Amino acid sequence: MDNEEVLDFDVDDDDGIDIEHNDSIDILDDSPIPDTTTTTNPDSSAAHYYFPDGDLLEPYDGLEFESEESAKAFYNSYARRVGFSTRVSSSRRSRRDGAIIQRQFVCAKEGFRNMNEKRTKDREIKRPRTVTRVGCKASLSVKMHDSSGKWIVSGFVKEHNHELVPPDQVHCLRSHRQISGPAKTLIDTLQAAGMGPRRIMSALIKEYGGISKVGFTEVDCRNYMRNNRQKSIQGEIQLLLDYLRQMNSENPTFFYAVQRSEDNHHHDHQSVVVGNVFWADPKAILDFAYFGDTVTFDTTYRSNRYRLPFAPFTGVNHHGQPVLFGCAFIVNETEASFVWLFKTWLAAMSAHAARSPVSITTDHDAVIRAAVVQVFPEARHRFCKWHIFKKCQEKLSHVFLRHPAFESDFHKSVNLTDSVEDFESCWFSLLDKYELRDHDWLQALYSDRRQWVPVYLRDTFFAEMSSTQRSDSINSYFDGYINASTNLTQFFKLYEKALESRLEKEVKADYDTMNSPPVLKTPSPMEKQASELYTRKLFTRFQEELVGTLTFMASKADDDGDLGTYQVAKYGETHKAHCVKFNILEMRANCSCQMFEFSGIVCRHILAVFRVTNLLTLPPYYILKRWTRNAKSSVIFDDYGLHAYDNYLESHTVRYNTLRHKAFNFVQEAGKSIYTCDVALVALQEAAKTVSLEMKNEVRRTMANGHVKGSSASDGEHIRRSEECQQEEPEDEMDKKIIELRHELELANRKCEAYRTNLLSVLKELEDQKLQVSIKVQNIKISLKDSL
Numbered sequence: 001m002d003n004e005e006v007l008d009f010d011v012d013d014d015d016g017i018d019i020e021h022n023d024s025i026d027i028l029d030d031s032p033i034p035d036t037t038t039t040t041n042p043d044s045s046a047a048h049y050y051f052p053d054g055d056l057l058e059p060y061d062g063l064e065f066e067s068e069e070s071a072k073a074f075y076n077s078y079a080r081r082v083g084f085s086t087r088v089s090s091s092r093r094s095r096r097d098g099a100i101i102q103r104q105f106v107c108a109k110e111g112f113r114n115m116n117e118k119r120t121k122d123r124e125i126k127r128p129r130t131v132t133r134v135g136c137k138a139s140l141s142v143k144m145h146d147s148s149g150k151w152i153v154s155g156f157v158k159e160h161n162h163e164l165v166p167p168d169q170v171h172c173l174r175s176h177r178q179i180s181g182p183a184k185t186l187i188d189t190l191q192a193a194g195m196g197p198r199r200i201m202s203a204l205i206k207e208y209g210g211i212s213k214v215g216f217t218e219v220d221c222r223n224y225m226r227n228n229r230q231k232s233i234q235g236e237i238q239l240l241l242d243y244l245r246q247m248n249s250e251n252p253t254f255f256y257a258v259q260r261s262e263d264n265h266h267h268d269h270q271s272v273v274v275g276n277v278f279w280a281d282p283k284a285i286l287d288f289a290y291f292g293d294t295v296t297f298d299t300t301y302r303s304n305r306y307r308l309p310f311a312p313f314t315g316v317n318h319h320g321q322p323v324l325f326g327c328a329f330i331v332n333e334t335e336a337s338f339v340w341l342f343k344t345w346l347a348a349m350s351a352h353a354a355r356s357p358v359s360i361t362t363d364h365d366a367v368i369r370a371a372v373v374q375v376f377p378e379a380r381h382r383f384c385k386w387h388i389f390k391k392c393q394e395k396l397s398h399v400f401l402r403h404p405a406f407e408s409d410f411h412k413s414v415n416l417t418d419s420v421e422d423f424e425s426c427w428f429s430l431l432d433k434y435e436l437r438d439h440d441w442l443q444a445l446y447s448d449r450r451q452w453v454p455v456y457l458r459d460t461f462f463a464e465m466s467s468t469q470r471s472d473s474i475n476s477y478f479d480g481y482i483n484a485s486t487n488l489t490q491f492f493k494l495y496e497k498a499l500e501s502r503l504e505k506e507v508k509a510d511y512d513t514m515n516s517p518p519v520l521k522t523p524s525p526m527e528k529q530a531s532e533l534y535t536r537k538l539f540t541r542f543q544e545e546l547v548g549t550l551t552f553m554a555s556k557a558d559d560d561g562d563l564g565t566y567q568v569a570k571y572g573e574t575h576k577a578h579c580v581k582f583n584i585l586e587m588r589a590n591c592s593c594q595m596f597e598f599s600g601i602v603c604r605h606i607l608a609v610f611r612v613t614n615l616l617t618l619p620p621y622y623i624l625k626r627w628t629r630n631a632k633s634s635v636i637f638d639d640y641g642l643h644a645y646d647n648y649l650e651s652h653t654v655r656y657n658t659l660r661h662k663a664f665n666f667v668q669e670a671g672k673s674i675y676t677c678d679v680a681l682v683a684l685q686e687a688a689k690t691v692s693l694e695m696k697n698e699v700r701r702t703m704a705n706g707h708v709k710g711s712s713a714s715d716g717e718h719i720r721r722s723e724e725c726q727q728e729e730p731e732d733e734m735d736k737k738i739i740e741l742r743h744e745l746e747l748a749n750r751k752c753e754a755y756r757t758n759l760l761s762v763l764k765e766l767e768d769q770k771l772q773v774s775i776k777v778q779n780i781k782i783s784l785k786d787s788l
Contacts, residue, residue: 059140063153068103071142071151075105076175083164084108085173089139102143102154108175109136109162136161177216179224187224197222229309237277240329243492244279253282255348259332259340276337280326280348283503288325289352290632291315294463295325296361299368300387301482310491313345314477316463318631319509320537322477324499325349338371346375359460363387364452380460383452385414388445395441399434406434414453418593423455458594463626465541465599477502510775512536513629521547525616526607530623538627541601548604554580554612559665562658566612568605578605584658587619600624629771696738 059078065071072088079086085108092102111133141155165173179187183204190200201218208214244256259275294315301310313325326348328341346356357379362368364383372381392410399406413426427446431437450456481498482491513536520527521543530542551570558565562585569577582589589610595603602622625631670680 058158059153059156061153061156064145065142065151068100068142068144068151071103071140071153072105075140079107079175080170080173083166083170084138084160085175087175092143100144102141103151104155105140105142107136107138107160108132108173109134109160110139111135134162171211171215172217177220179216179220183214183216184224187221188228191225191228197225200225237329237331237488239488239492240277244277247279247281251282253285253351255280255285255326255351257344257348259337259344276331276341277329278326278341278344278348279328280345281499284324284326285349285351287317287323288315288349291317291323291463291626292325292349292353292355292357293626294359294361294461295357296384297363297368298477299330299363299365310482312477317506318535318538318627318629319506319513320465320541321502321506321509323506324477324502327495333367335367335370338368339374342371342375359462361462364391364448380457381451382457382460382462383448385452385454388452396436396439399436403434409433417455420455423449423453458598460597461600462598463600465601507775509535509537510629510771514771514775518543526610526618529617533623533628535627535629535631538601545602545604546607549608549611552604552608554605554608564613566609568608580605580609582606582609582613584613587615588621596622600627695742696735 057078059075065074072086076086086105087108087110089104089106089110091100091104093099094101109132112135113131113133137157138160139155139157140153142151143154144151171177186204186207187200190203195203197218201214201221204214204221205211241258244254247254248256256277256279258277292315296314297311298314299311309330310327311330312327315323315325317323326345328345330337330341356376359380359382360372360376361382361384362372364387369381372379389410393400396406409430413423413430417423417426427449431439431442436442445452478495478498481494481501486494516536518531518536518539520531524546527543527546530546531539534542552568553571554566554568556564557567557579562583564582564584566580566582567574567577568580568591569575579592580589589606591603591605593603593605595601596606602618606622666680670676
């Protein structure tokens with residue numbers, strides 16, 4: 001019984017495919033490869049198969065090896081020369097000591113895939129793999145000799161039932177794909193220099209004199225680089241955790257979170273974790289409360305060009321500068337990991353603002369898109385246009401080289417089209433011109449057009465000055481600080497320098513806004529109003545639009561009661577007119593360019609309509625607080641304080657414009673004949689009497705409600721007696737008293753407005769002083785850090 005043997009089968013899933021996120025298709029494992037250099041063997045019954053020429057050292061019964069590994073290496077070497085891949089199939093162990101005493105090496109195409117296995121039946125297969133096993137019987141069996149300890153060939157099957165691979169393609173077979181030590185050294189050196197796998201493979205092919213002599217594929221190189229990077233990250237991630245713990249101990253409001261991996265129970269608390277890491281300082285959380293309406297998730301630094309899996313959340317502040325909302329280190333790039341990251345970020349930001357962003361911009365990535373849909377279902381998701389343009393240069397490099405004008409035509413079709421119809425027309429004209437209708441990547445890009453082409457996104461707020469600016473290059477916050485050679489050890493210092501620099505620029509912009517009044521270019525009250533509300537940068541942008549109206553003409557195209565439609569065009573360019581619809585009662589206008597919806601700045605087309613309708617100040621609806629100098633104000637009544645007097649003026653303006661609009665239409669119709677003119681004059685006289693009588697009644701109602709001097713609750717009886725006396729007095733005496741009371745009411749209103757104006761002035765002065773103190777404090781902090 002002691003000599004009884006146990007049969008073991010090695011589960012070697014040679015059908016597995018290396019994980020690879022790449023658009024190119026590589027030959028993996030032992031998948032059939034098209035044979036273009038086939039030679040035939042006339043003695044073979046399978047004459048269409050490839051058989052190498054020359055004498056080969058073949059295995060034979062009784063051939064001895066010093067070890068099992070030597071036998072395996074010999075058979076694999078033989079397989080490389082012949083043109084097939086190998087794997088270990090089964091083994092026998094001794095019951096005495098459990099040692100392996102027999103091995104069988106087989107062709108990788110041996111057997112058949114079991115499609116009924118539980119592992120494939122109980123789970124959804126997202127990426128079906130090619131079936132490679134075809135029941136090949138070729139094999140080599142070896143067993144250990146009891147006395148000598150050597151391994152002896154006990155069986156050899158030479159014949160294959162499939163086509164063999166020619167020498168120039170044998171390097172694609174799995175068992176022959178190995179990265180040698182010198183090749184690893186070269187890959188490490190080039191990766192440290194910031195080169196990607198494609199360029200590294202080109203260098204290796206040149207170095208070794210051909211792809212077949214390299215011994216592995218680009219997929220192997222990419223996987224090796226990824227594993228290398230993962231090991232490096234895992235080795236340094238503890239530095240990041242130590243840094244975050246220190247920041248949290250210094251300031252408990254500093255937020256950080258770590259995603260634990262599924263196998264984290266194998267490690268203790270202080271060991272390296274492999275999940276994603278997120279953190280946000282108190283300023284980032286507070287800034288989100290002010291400017292979190294639009295967010296950018298920047299994944300630029302995940303690319304092979306950078307050595308850091310770093311991804312910041314950023315936005316735009318009231319000066320148009322990038323502002324930080326938190327950072328992440330992305331170790332796992334699965335959909336579940338991104339979902340965890342987005343939910344964690346949203347939870348951290350909810351400390352001061354329980355809201356989700358209106359819009360979010362990310363790289364063009366299917367995994368990130370799936371996570372955004374889950375966590376931000378109400379947000380408008382946009383793909384970064386700048387990243388798409390960069391990827392276009394890679395995917396269409398041959399077109400760029402052959403047609404220098406392609407880049408300009410592509411830019412025009414995307415950025416310079418004013419409507420969906422214009423874009424569609426330009427896009428297909430572009431494809432036809434350069435014969436790209438069948439290009440797979442461009443077809444996929446067109447399918448996603450609603451998430452990156454500006455004409456589809458202008459109805460949503462993204463806080464951009466214009467739809468064509470390069471600011472949608474979303475890696476702008478850390479530009480100049482993090483580059484291809486930055487490692488984690490250098491990262492912390494550069495990260496803090498970037499934060500200090502951004503803070504200094506924000507403080508400088510605050511100072512310029514408060515202490516450098518802009519030069520006004522027109523006598524417009526609207527320009528003066530905007531100069532006192534907007535920050536310097538935003539006012540400059542508004543001023544461009546306001547001055548631009550001088551060359552635009554607005555003509556009414558349709559009048560539907562309270563809603564007027566205007567055609568606004570530059571002088572001499574009526575064929576390029578924009579349509580503006582203006583509701584005179586609501587004091588709101590919508591323009592076909594949708595600039596206000598996209599950037600929060602009113603466009604020159606709407607301003608031109610305001611000019612022809614005598615609207616002299618901006619309605620509060622068009623002044624977004626996030627663009628004002630008081631964007632970060634925490635005074636509760638600040639909104640009312642800013643707009644109380646404006647609301648009073650607006651209501652007066654609305655009444656005036658409504659009456660003027662109705663009267664204009666009335667006069668237009670009445671002046672068409674003498675008869676209608678006479679009727680209109682009579683009607684106007686009757687209207688004047690009705691208005692005069694209503695004004696008298698309004699004064700009486702005002703007196704009864706106690707809105708004038710001496711009308712307190714304690715004087716209620718006096719008011720009633722006065723009303724009884726007034727009924728007995730003659731009409732002329734009554735009119736005199738009404739006039740006197742009206743004068744008193746107007747005087748009281750003027751006093752109220754004066755008090756309100758004074759109060760607003762005091763509040764504004766307090767806010768200005770608060771901002772100046774904040775600027776001084778930040779300057780002192782910066783100077784102290786510099787001195788240290």
